[in-house]
Amino acid sequence: MAIARQSMTDEQRKSVVLEYLKAIDRGDPITGEGSLLDLFADDAQLYYPKWGLANGKAQIGKLLADVGGTVKAAQHHYAEFNWVFSGGDTLVCEADLTFALGKAE
Secondary structure (H helix, E strand, O other), X not given: OOOOOOOOXXXXXXXXXXXXXXXXXXXXXXXXXXXXXXXXXOOOEEEEOOOEEEEHHHHHHHHHHHHHOOEEEEEEOHHHOEEEEOOOOOEEEEOOEEEEEOOOO
């Protein structure tokens, strides 16, 4: 049986990205029920500077653990975001971020 994949609108993609970034700011868990990884499709890609491109949930989980392990707190500046929509499945969000280094408590 084939699994049907639904296409998302640009606004739906933007909504998921905002949910992800707000979850980071709140310090939501990476894994488990209601975690950051639940926001990603199995074949998703996530790029983070100085880490590189993560392909799929397993690598995205590794990226989030690696980066999150060095950040004590984060706060994105939502009013200053730049959004680039491709007209397809790709969405780029250039975001300003203030963070405190160290392990989360």
